[in-house]
Amino acid sequence: MRNPGKIGASHLSLVFLIILLISAHAPADENSTLLIAFYASGGTLEQEMGLITDDFAQVVRGAENLSERVTILAAYGGANKPGWNGMTIATLDELRKDLADGELGNSNVSVQKIQNANMGDPESLSFFLSYIERKYSYDRLFLIFIGHGQAYTGMLFDQNHGDDGLSIEELTKAVGSRDICLIGFDSCMMGCLEVLSALSPSASYIIASEETEPEEGWPYEPWIRYIGAHPGRSAEEYARVLFDEYMKNPGPGKTIALLNPKEAGHLTKRLDLFARDLHALAGDPGG
Known part of the structure; x- marks a missing residue:
């Protein structure tokens, strides 16, 4: 969850978890095409504060001079609010038209509307990803999730379906064997x-926070503006721009990290060894 009232345990300006998981820098490809896909379940963030609408308004403002090599597509729903039932798929132009009055979801502007879809159902996410594959051509895919998150217990809870959310197992099922350059979680914890281990077969990079996030979430306007002006740059470079802007938020307890999920197995083995050492010391006053 993006919780404005909770102070996180860490007060570091930037945390890369326990171990640096980023491998060698991937080379930039100035001729590559990029599709940024947003999958957002509004929940109370949208119902009570309109925060997901604010996120997409930032995306639209940041994309004013978007390179033709960058495509933006969004799927949203999951809030107990008019226009947020089911799943709406919208292009950048449709988001811009819908947001002309400052509200998202109060018009019929969309490329497709799936009535009664549950944003917390893996079938909805799978449908969105399949739609992208059928309709678009791209070299790299960034998949950004927006909504409440509760670590290994799940994420993106749909108010219109009993607060059903995607479990990590369901997330893995929906993503499948796809090759996704970057998966980002604009969600708490x-x-x-x-999560890193579950997505290791399909994601080259993951951006996520260990803590609760400030209510504003990610700073999309400067981030999208930078990507739009510099298409083809590396995921590491885009992450650094995002982190620099994210850490300007005055809220305390922020963490954010760029992770290489391919190293999750190594980290798990080291963690198992550490746990065994701790267990051996249990009950030993000297230990």
Whole structure:
């Protein structure tokens, strides 16, 4: 969850979890095409404060001079609010038209509306990803999740379906064997080893926070503006821009990290050894 009232345990300006998991820098490809896909379940963030609408308004403002090599697509729903039932799929132009009055979801502007879809159902996410594959051509895919997160217990809870959310197992099922350059979680507490391990077969990079996030979430306007002006740059470079802007938020307890999920197995083995050492010391006053 993006919780404005909770102060996290860490007061570091930037945390890369326990171990640096980023491998060698991937080379930038100035000729590559990029599709940024947003999958957002509004929940109370949208119902009570309109925060997901604010996120997409930032995306639209940041994309004013978007390179033709960058495509933006969104799927949203999951809030007990008019226009947020089911799943709406919208292009950047449709988001811009819908947000002309400052509200998202109060018009019929969309490329497709799936009535009664549950944003917390893996079938909805799978449908969105399949739609992208059928309709678009791209070299790299960034998949950004927006909504409440509760670490290994799940994420993106749909108010219109009994607050049903995606479990990590369901998330893995929906993503499948796809090759996704970057998976980002604009959600609280998703920077955990369980998520990293589950997505290791399909994601080259993951961006996530170990803590609760400030209510504003990610700073999309400057981030999208930078990507739009510099298409083809590396995921590491885009992450650094995002982190620099994210850490300007005055809220305390922020963490955010760029992770290489391919190293999750190594980290798990080291953690198991550490746990065995701790267990051996249990009950030993000297230990």
